[in-house]
Amino acid sequence: MFRVEELTKRFAGGAGAGPLTLTLQRGATYALIGPSGCGKSTFLRLLNGLQTPDSGLIEFDGQPVIPANVAAIRRRIGYVIQDGGLFPHLSARRNVSLQAEFVGWGRARIEARIAALRDLVQLPDDLLDRDPARLSGGQRQRVSLMRALMLDPAALLLDEPLGALDPMIRAELQDDLQRIFRELEKTVVLVTHDLAEASHFSRDILLMADGRVVQRGSLAELTSQPASEFVERFVTAQRSLHAEASA
């Protein structure tokens, strides 16, 4: 679904991503993980063209992600960020239907799609007529997911989608997201800084540091066969964090 070759992006301060060369298969779920500033969000934003690479190539479904066709490609890639990024001046329903209105869907088709998505994310219908400010954090993420899925995209990019939620809601939404990803069979790329969350969603975890993927594999592989001292330290730190939390 995504083919990335020799991709690099550097910012003025030295941070950035790349060089990266990898392939992401259709229908699979990937988790991007790593410490702050490792380039995981930058990589995600390169995939849908929100960042323009300094060099290298990205292909989505065989098409290069370049300015000339980026708008059409973005309509086939859903994007969800921390705390939703919902437009405050539009009701939840208008947020969700915006893309479909732009591509010229009729009212009936839009309503039918919204009803289906509402069932998928399990959001009560009356909440859809509220402004985003009058929804809880978890509800906002469900609306944001509906918006991202409106045009039935082939891929879904999520940047710390659970990052701003309290633990109870987080656990609940995590289960729902896992169910949704399984039902939809879309290519999902999810950014998180939490190894447990990453392993919850994916058996293919990409651990990043300094802009590169330092190891790729399941949680078990990362734990038992760390590729470097950094991987070992990262995994150990995450585990002890969870051990403390559950103690």
Add this chain to the structure above:
Amino acid sequence: MNRAPGTLIVLALVAGGHFAALPAAQGAVTVASKMFTESVVLGEILKQTLEAAGIKPVKHKAELGGTRVLFDGLVAGEIDAYVEYTGTLREEIFAGQDVATDEALAAALAKRGIAMSAPLGFNNPYAMAVLRDTAERLKLTKVSDLADHPELRVGLSNEFLQRGDGWPALRAAYRLPQQTVEGMDHALAYLRLKAGQVDFIDAYATDAELSRSAIVVLQDDLDHFPRYDSIVLYRQETARAEPRLAPAIESLAGTISTERMAAMNAAVKFDEQSEAAVAAQFLADELGVARTEPLPTTTIAAQIAHRTKQHLGLVLGSLLPAIAVAIPLGIVAAKFPSLGQAILAVTGVVQTIPSLALLALLMTAAIRLQIKTLGDWSPAALIALFLYSLLPIVRNTAAGFQGIAPHLRESAEALGLSRWYRLRRIELPLATPMILAGVKTAAVMNIGFAALGALIGAGGYGQPIMTGIRLNNVGIIMQGAIPAAVLAIVVQLGFEAAERWLVAPALRQSQRAA
């Protein structure tokens, strides 16, 4: 009285050149007056004299402007006749030309298509005026006596300070030693003289105050000041088309004495009689012309309604185009920051040009371009207000767009919408509260600035304010000031309603504060 209020000097000086030839309406005769009481009274006398001769309708554009504005308007045919002073013509219109005799002056005027009537009677030169107390204490009777009192403080109208035969020439002729010289509007000079803040001022022999106050005029013992015979100027073309015009005007020759003129000025200024009523009384007394129909009376309410219409015309006529131009400019400024700096710099500089100077510059430009400059919908006034309205709207629009949170901007981009769709559905609504605040600022400022339109005859609430200052009548000033304030409040309320209509509830100021 003064022949052009100080504030109008700039307009008078720069508005040289030629008016477009816009003939007055067919059959109708238009007279005009300058922005001081005597001129308005004489304008009314002229109007009623023409009406008594059977010429109808006669329109009086009262308080239209200064000398240059009226003279150019006469040459261009925007007006047909007005009362002028020979000295003013020599000093301001034909300065540097050899028009020393009245015959030479008439010939110079004839070349411009203008006829000059015989003198109306009073000769109204400049004079130096002091309080009677001061005159008695210091034994002052003539201007040359002032040379012995260097300690006296001088208050002069701005016009007198600058004109060719004014203060510099007077001081040289009489070797006057006074160092403390203050420029002020003539209407305020008498107040300051009576309050003892200045010791002598420039005045005119027919000033209303001279017939009612303990103020005396010092004799011009060196005959410094030229003659200021009052005469009627009228278009030869109009006189040919309307044969009754010239005889009617000439019938006024020699009918108005200096004392009568001062008394008429005083009747308007101190007895609050209307200029029309004073003129009607004069016609009845001197020419035996009794009005067959009552003077047209307008209620204060009708006047305020008329001025509100003019004022709103100025405000809306400038604000709506400003909105149409400034919002796109603001968006461009936000999207292209380097261009944006230039846009904000230019609109900012426009804002710093003093309003009077801007009006004057635009008047000059309008005259050069042969565009109508006077009266309702004066392009100069509309363009000045338009330019002043730009900055607050451009600045707020740019700030509104730049203030959109980056994560929202990015979410909009990630949806794969077109630029135009993003602008219309997301960015513009998010920036609307800021844009509305900018438009509101511009509108309220504009309501205040529009009062200056009265300086070039565009009417509006500025008109009673100017008249009130001229007559030193707070009541008349209030007829302009109160409606202007009320209009500003109404506009504020209107914008609150507009906010409810245009701005999504979640973005409203009240909601955000909660």
